[in-house]
Amino acid sequence: METRRMSHLVALAEERNFGKAAARVHLTQPAFSRSIQAAETEWGMKLFERGGTEVRCTAAGAFVVEKAKHLLQSARALERDVELYRDRQIGDLSFGIGPFPAATLLIPLLLDVRCKYPGIQVRVQVNNPIYALQHVRSEEHDFFVGDIRPTQDNPEFEVRRLGLLSGGLYVRKGHPLRDRRSVSMADVAPYKLALGRLPEEVQALLLRLMGRRPEEGLPVALECDDTTALKAVALATDTVMVGTPAIVKAEVAAGRLHPLEVRDLPPQASEVGVSSLRGRSLSPIAEYAVGFLGNYMAKAT
Known part of the structure; x- marks a missing residue:
């Protein structure tokens, strides 16, 4: 009836x-x-x-x-x-984001959503693409924000590009490499690296510049998706950290960490985007979040 x-x-x-x-x-x-x-x-x-x-x-x-x-x-x-x-007054927003993009994008997005749409419940997982994309596939997450290389050629995903995120090497104040006039990646190798999971293309480049065979792997002291842990190790030891300017902004401003200029390492940047399941419509609040991220990245770059 x-x-x-x-x-x-x-x-x-x-x-x-x-x-x-x-x-x-x-x-x-x-x-x-x-x-x-x-x-x-x-x-x-x-x-x-x-x-x-x-x-x-x-x-x-x-x-x-x-x-x-x-x-x-x-x-x-x-x-x-x-x-x-x-009208985005109620509902859930669930997404994953890579550790490096999170340093630039996560807090501005969370504050904006919380202030404009207080009825929305937000769930965020900061993780690398391998794990975060599994949650997108299972529809536990609306989307993933991060390096688009794992998804740009995958027909399973729709990718919306946001912009470039630069990266580099950082060492503590007083690090031995800071006193050298010229530093190569081969010079970096003995001190080992503190990093998150790197794309295969970047790993291959670093191996080649360090003169190491693929089976040797990178000289990694710590691989971790927690950027706070990466910074702590770099600040307390001679380990060389791989990171982005946003992650180390406060430490660099305070003179505790310093960018390391490496003569044979070309400028590094990854293209960041939003990856979601193809054919699955995003909720109104998820569409808003994606739009906010695009606008924020455009202004930041």
């Missing part, structure tokens, strides 16, 4: 008069009477007693009207919630 006809039953039960009930739902009395008769025919039961000065529900009518009230209340709640969801 349509909710419109349910509302007619409730109106008649409450008004106890065909004329008043018809006026309440903005119908002529003949049209309203036909609607009530159609409901009784559909259910195969007499729902109202029409004799006397007022209309009364039969036992069956009282049962149906009570259920109809609950259904109408649920329908109104659904309409209200859908409107709130569409």
Whole structure:
């Protein structure tokens, strides 16, 4: 039964008069009477007693009207919630983001969503693409923000490019390499690296510049997606950290970490984007978040 006809039953039960009930739902009395008769025919039961000065529900009518009230209340709640969801006043936003993009993008996005849409519940996982994209595939996350190399040629994903994120090497104040006039990647190797998971292309480049064979691997002291841990190791030891300017901004400003100029290492940058499942529509709040990230990156670069 349509909710419109349910509302007619409730109106008649409450008004106890065909004329008043018809006026309440903005119908002529003949049209309203036909609607009530159609409901009784559909259910195969007499729902109202029409004799006397007022209309009364039969036992069956009282049962149906009570259920109809609950259904109408649920329908109104659904309409209200859908409107709130569409306007990004309620709902969930779940996404993954790489450690390096997180240093630049995560806090501005979280603050913006929290201030503008306080009814939204946000869930974020900071992780490398290998693990984060598994959650996108299983639809636990709406999207992943990070290096697009794992997804740009994968038909499973739709990629929206955001911009370039530069990277470099950083060492502590007083590091032995700081005193050298010229530093090569071969000079860096003995001190080992503190880094997050690097794309294969970057790993291959560093291996070649260090003069190491692929089977030797990079000289890694720490591989970790926690940038705080990477900085702590670089600050306390001679380990060379791989990072982005945003991650070490405070430490560089304080003179505790320094960019390391390496003569044979070309400028490094990864293209950052939003990867989501192809053919899966994003929620209104997820679409807003993607738009915010694009605008923020455009202004930042």
